[in-house]
Amino acid sequence: MTQGPDDQDQPTPPPYGQVPPPPPPPQQGYPQPGYPYGASPQAPYGVHPGTGLPYSDKQKLVAGLLQILIPLGIGRFYIGDTKTGVWQLVVTVLTCGLGALWPFIDGIVILATDSKDANGLPLRN
Template identity: 40%
Template sequence: MTDQQPQQPENVTPPAPHPGQPQPPQYQAPQPGQPQPPQYQTPYPGQGQYQASYPQMSQQPPAPNQGQNYPQQKSKLVAGLLGIFLGGLGIHRFYLGYTLIGIIQIVVTIVLSSLGLGFLALWGLVEGIMILAGAASFRHDAKNLPLRD
């Protein structure tokens, strides 16, 4: 048995496409004696079957909470503990983004400590407790984002 391809008539024209429809690609049967294009196969079974389901890198949205456009919420627990343990230095205020108040707390604590009134550094301890208790003035950070629990 020999593998013979059915002979196609030479002067047959394909039907004309309807207006507005794309024209199907035209293929020519290989002529005897002409070199045939190489046939490519995938080197591994099933290699190409999943490639279309993965999005391109340029199509993926940016990950949340990265960069300047996605500010992160500050933790209420961290802010409260910083206020309790380092509140006299205003570290909790720096953490929440209130830089000016943090600097004022550092200066006031240093000045009062040099005058022998260091016990007034309890100001930070009280604020730390207020943060943990959820007082109205400590529910948001400097960017007006709510503190996360």
């Protein structure tokens, strides 16, 4: 039994009782207007490449410099970590300024590491 050219052009029907799969959606070659490559409304500042978490709206440089230049826990208040900010403020006041070493070192740590804000999102650069 030979098959002619007409038999090869016909798609094979699905097995009995199964519905054929829907056709694939049309592909769009360009991203949506207003969103650059990879940006989305859920991650307006981008996504951290290591963890996949969206970046925070707070900046690492601002938080670190506030901690270093004003060593009263102001940088911690900026990123939303008010508990640590209050502790740093209280320690600095109660030790007559000697406790300002803690926020100063904390500012260096914020700048040197992948710090997170109060919501657990990584600070953006």
